[in-house]
Amino acid sequence: MPxxxxxxxxxxxxxSLLLTGAAILEAQQPAAAPAAAAPLAPPTGDATRGKGxxxxxxxxxxxxxxxxxxxxxxxxxxxxxxxxxxxxxxKPATQGMPSFRDAAERDLIDVxxxxxxxxxxxxxxxxxxxxxxxxxxxxxxK
Amino acid sequence: MSNSxxxxxxxxxxxxxxxAAGLVGTTAAAGAAEAPASTSTPAPPSVLMPTEAQEFGxxxxxxxxxxxxxxxxVQAGAAAPTPASDFMVDVxxxxxxxxxxxxxxxxxxxxxxxxxxxxxxxxxELLTCLHEEAAAAMAHGYAKAAGKPMLTMFHGTVGLxxxxxxxxxxxxxxxxxFVIVGHHRNPSGVINRPHxxxxxxxxxxxxxxxxxxxxxxxxxxxxxxxxxxxxxxxxMGPVLLTVSAELQESMIANRTSMRIPELVMASPxxxxxGAVREAAKxxxxxxxxxxxIAKMGRTPRAWDLLIELADTLQAPVDVMGYSSWQKFPxxxxxxxxxxxxYTPDVTLGLEVxxxxxxxxxxRASGKKTISISAEHLFQHSNIHDYGRYADVDLAIxxxxxxxxxxxxxxxxxxxxxxxxxxxxxxxxxxxxAHKQAQIAAIQDARHGWDASPISVPRMIAExxxxxxNDDWAVVSGHQFTGDWQRRxxxxxxxxxxxxxxxxxxxxxxxxxxxxxxxxxxKAGRLSLAVVGDGDLNFSPGVLWTAAHHKxxxxxxxxxxxxxHAEVMIIQRMAGQRGRGSSRSxxxxxxxxxxxxxxxxxxxxxxxxxxxxxxxxDLAGAYQRALAKVRAGEPALVDVISQPR
Numbered sequence: 001m002p003x004x005x006x007x008x009x010x011x012x013x014x015x016s017l018l019l020t021g022a023a024i025l026e027a028q029q030p031a032a033a034p035a036a037a038a039p040l041a042p043p044t045g046d047a048t049r050g051k052g053x054x055x056x057x058x059x060x061x062x063x064x065x066x067x068x069x070x071x072x073x074x075x076x077x078x079x080x081x082x083x084x085x086x087x088x089x090x091k092p093a094t095q096g097m098p099s100f101r102d103a104a105e106r107d108l109i110d111v112x113x114x115x116x117x118x119x120x121x122x123x124x125x126x127x128x129x130x131x132x133x134x135x136x137x138x139x140x141x142k
Numbered sequence: 143m144s145n146s147x148x149x150x151x152x153x154x155x156x157x158x159x160x161x162a163a164g165l166v167g168t169t170a171a172a173g174a175a176e177a178p179a180s181t182s183t184p185a186p187p188s189v190l191m192p193t194e195a196q197e198f199g200x201x202x203x204x205x206x207x208x209x210x211x212x213x214x215x216v217q218a219g220a221a222a223p224t225p226a227s228d229f230m231v232d233v234x235x236x237x238x239x240x241x242x243x244x245x246x247x248x249x250x251x252x253x254x255x256x257x258x259x260x261x262x263x264x265x266x267e268l269l270t271c272l273h274e275e276a277a278a279a280m281a282h283g284y285a286k287a288a289g290k291p292m293l294t295m296f297h298g299t300v301g302l303x304x305x306x307x308x309x310x311x312x313x314x315x316x317x318x319x320f321v322i323v324g325h326h327r328n329p330s331g332v333i334n335r336p337h338x339x340x341x342x343x344x345x346x347x348x349x350x351x352x353x354x355x356x357x358x359x360x361x362x363x364x365x366x367x368x369x370x371x372x373x374x375x376x377x378m379g380p381v382l383l384t385v386s387a388e389l390q391e392s393m394i395a396n397r398t399s400m401r402i403p404e405l406v407m408a409s410p411x412x413x414x415x416g417a418v419r420e421a422a423k424x425x426x427x428x429x430x431x432x433x434x435i436a437k438m439g440r441t442p443r444a445w446d447l448l449i450e451l452a453d454t455l456q457a458p459v460d461v462m463g464y465s466s467w468q469k470f471p472x473x474x475x476x477x478x479x480x481x482x483x484y485t486p487d488v489t490l491g492l493e494v495x496x497x498x499x500x501x502x503x504x505r506a507s508g509k510k511t512i513s514i515s516a517e518h519l520f521q522h523s524n525i526h527d528y529g530r531y532a533d534v535d536l537a538i539x540x541x542x543x544x545x546x547x548x549x550x551x552x553x554x555x556x557x558x559x560x561x562x563x564x565x566x567x568x569x570x571x572x573x574x575a576h577k578q579a580q581i582a583a584i585q586d587a588r589h590g591w592d593a594s595p596i597s598v599p600r601m602i603a604e605x606x607x608x609x610x611n612d613d614w615a616v617v618s619g620h621q622f623t624g625d626w627q628r629r630x631x632x633x634x635x636x637x638x639x640x641x642x643x644x645x646x647x648x649x650x651x652x653x654x655x656x657x658x659x660x661x662x663x664k665a666g667r668l669s670l671a672v673v674g675d676g677d678l679n680f681s682p683g684v685l686w687t688a689a690h691h692k693x694x695x696x697x698x699x700x701x702x703x704x705x706h707a708e709v710m711i712i713q714r715m716a717g718q719r720g721r722g723s724s725r726s727x728x729x730x731x732x733x734x735x736x737x738x739x740x741x742x743x744x745x746x747x748x749x750x751x752x753x754x755x756x757x758x759d760l761a762g763a764y765q766r767a768l769a770k771v772r773a774g775e776p777a778l779v780d781v782i783s784q785p786r
Contacts (some may be wrong), residue, residue, distance in 0.1 A: 057723070063713075098716065125585035130607050
């Protein structure tokens with residue numbers, strides 16, 4: 001939980017941190033963009049080791065959730081190639097994303113492999129009865 | 143303790159120690175009380191604090207007698223004396239306080255005793271709190287839900303200092319809280335002295351709207367009425383009244399002769415007619431007006447007025463961020479900021495504290511901004527909660543809610559058939575854009591739906607499902623749950639959401655939720671709170687208060703085992719400095735050992751469930767806990783959650 005106004009303001013202003021409403025939708029677009037024209041090459045790293053780095057060392061979970069899906073932006077499906085991913089995390093384009101320029105290349109390759117290993121298909125909202133009932137109520141609202 | 147006459151912070155034995163002196167507080171008075179009682183003439187009754195004229199004399203300066211012996215004296219020939227604090231309770235009853243949240247202290251033991259015995263512990267009923275911050279935060283949450291302040295009573299200096307954080311939050315949230323703080327005018331002993339101050343109000347003066355010290359009973363009555371009126375006049379805020387133990391514990395010779403003034407409330411300030419007319423003109427002629435609201439909605443009437451304004455203009459209503467009281471229905475077609483392509487040409491801010499960003503952007507692009515707010519009429523100068531200077535085109539000093547009827551009238555006068563048709567077309571476009579965006583936003587909850595730890599939207603959605611047929615009220619803020627409450631739960635009543643903390647400090651949510659739940663209890667509403675584990679740890683003792691006073695409330699702990707935003711900001715800081723993220727948990731995460739909030743709640747006598755780690759177990763946990771809440775008890779569900 002945010003401890004102070006300082007952290008709150010920081011988080012509120014960061015493109016990938018505590019976002020709401022339309023801002024969340026917008027922020028989620030880059031990482032979870034529609035599939036690129038060409039299929040991505042398979043990852044070369046160790047996904048199991050990458051999971052440990054994701055959760056325990058590099059702590060990517062902090063913004064993106066333990067499964068890369070519940071935070072913002074979502075990381076799955078991963079739209080970037082391994083090469084582009086490595087370049088991005090070392091020199092992020094947004095202020096909210098921490099720079100991992102000091103991280104070992106091997107570590108980042110393993111994290112990439114872990115992200116690519118996460119099942120990508122979230123269930124359709126209509127297939128979740130509870131969620132569908134909320135959508136139906138909102139749709140019916142005047 | 144080196145001196146037997148010294149008073150401990152929570153020393154309930156003073157009266158016994160004083161023996162026959164009883165409630166008479168000075169040496170002189172005690173000496174009089176100890177005089178032989180079996181004389182041919184009745185024992186002389188005590189007299190209270192001197193009257194204002196007696197104390198200050200014709201020139202308004204303290205008299206020598208007052209300065210030397212400001213408490214009880216003895217006069218002959220009057221009726222049996224009554225404690226002065228009984229009179230104070232009469233004043234508090236006349237104001238109409240239902241509750242007084244306290245943590246006990248010897249500087250207000252006179253009032254404490256009068257409340258429970260003379261006042262029969264009703265109106266106000268004392269709420270036993272285990273920390274003054276929790277007491278003040280309860281009053282904060284209560285005031286927003288009840289529409290009236292809760293009384294709080296605190297011990298001199300130490301109690302007030304403990305409460306100060308919550309008073310700051312109430313100040314920043316523009317919420318009335320009524321504080322009485324005790325002290326000693328002539329403290330003796332090493333314990334009493336630190337509980338007294340030359341200027342008690344200065345401790346919190348930067349974030350209370352008004353403070354006063356009552357030195358006579360007449361002044362107590364007037365100051366209490368004045369303080370209440372000031373607290374409730376927009377912009378609202380906490381008020382503080384200092385009352386010495388000596389005054390509380392002195393005696394009144396003739397209670398019936400003492401008058402309590404009537405409580406006369408001030409009408410809220412309303413925007414000047416010409417300025418309101420100008421605002422109406424701008425709004426009617428606008429092609430893409432936007433209404434923004436923040437601390438808007440002192441009473442349920444604002445809810446209807448805002449709907450009326452939005453419907454009349456067919457303009458979107460942006461409820462702003464976490465500082466908003468959000469008094470507009472979340473599934474209303476006009477709820478939102480108009481959609482991605484909607485660029486406002488006139489922005490109307492209603493009780494928006496800081497419109498500087500909107501004003502600068504508008505001036506740079508030829509757009510207009512209007513601010514209607516009581517904030518223009520009153521500010522303190524130290525804490526920067528007032529934000530940056532906003533060079534809006536039209537700044538109207540007046541309460542937003544009180545000004546809306548005339549604004550709506552003026553708008554209606556200016557609407558031509560052409561404008562009405564344009565409004566209708568605009569409203570349809572906006573409603574369609576909002577609906578599409580909101581449904582997509584609800585559907586976003588599918589991501590991580592079955593994840594463990596449990597996703598925040600799953601945590602909220604399961605709760606929404608369980609209470610969909612209840613008359614519920616979310617009494618916690620939502621800065622730690624994003625806007626999932628707004629997305630997934632139809633806020634279709636003015637009491638559905640109680641706003642956030644105001645000052646963006648942690649420790650508000652749990653006690654404020656208990657206070658708000660107390661307000662909803664009378665109305666039979668089902669109170670729900672989703673509080674962070676970090677927040678709960680600031681005042682867990684309030685769980686006992688909720689259990690003890692049987693305040694029905696479902697507390698869901700969003701347990702991500704960290705001050706999570708801080709994990710992120712330290713990661714960012716370390717990244718900027720090229721030092722990696724591997725240590726970002728230090729100082730931010732509490733996992734070794736983990737804290738079991740269900741066990742914590744049980745230890746305070748509250749029903750609890752959890753920790754719930756898998757989403758499949760949520761519905762059952764909620765059902766069992768809600769059964770307790772519907773039966774009139776508080777209950778807690780500890781949910782192991784995703785970071786955010």
